[in-house]
Amino acid sequence: MNKSYTKEETIDDFNIKYKKHIFSKSIKVTLKNDSSILVTMPVFCPYKTAKDFLLKNFEKIQNFNFNKNFLTPNLKTKFDTLKIVKSNNLKIQTLKNIVYFYYPENKDFNSKEIQENLKEAYKKALKIEAKNYLPQRLNYLAKKYNFSFNKIAIKNQKTRFGSCSFQNNINLNIKLMEYDFEIIDYVLIHELVHTKIKNHSQNFWLEVEKYCPNYKELRKKLKQK
């Protein structure tokens, strides 16, 4: 392998390294543990071809990355509900609405055991925060802008951040707690406007814009993560 055959660039916060390899017969994309992307390619393959291939598969890689991302001991939630503490053994304990994650110092933090347990502790902490924050914030915004809804439920949904039923029951996703307050407000306003307008017509968006003037930008950010 020759260093002069490499090229680097950044796409969407991903550090991409292209490497031409004498033994390489096709373009191969590998996601590294540090979240950088390695693209190996045959020597005679133009960089442009490799980049096109990468971009075509980028969404798949990003999704994969989301699941594969390693959590670190610095992991934080909005209201510090998760405490990560060095200890003799691995343990998750919830005390007075704080989730404590104890981990053995001598073990590799990226090991499957630590990562899976930490993910579980993290989800517990997000859920506690969602249940504390989202209902009171929804009530606050409803009062402020004169909306009324029936019931609110906090769920761990896979695909949607929020929904509003025909009975004006509002469902919100605990994953919202991973986003900025501004973005959370946009989702809450979106669902509150659905209590009056059930579709996504032009009128709907005009109403959203009244309470959330930069909703387009926030919507984009919500989709990106």
Ligand SMILES: [Zn+2]
């Ligand atoms: Zn909607």
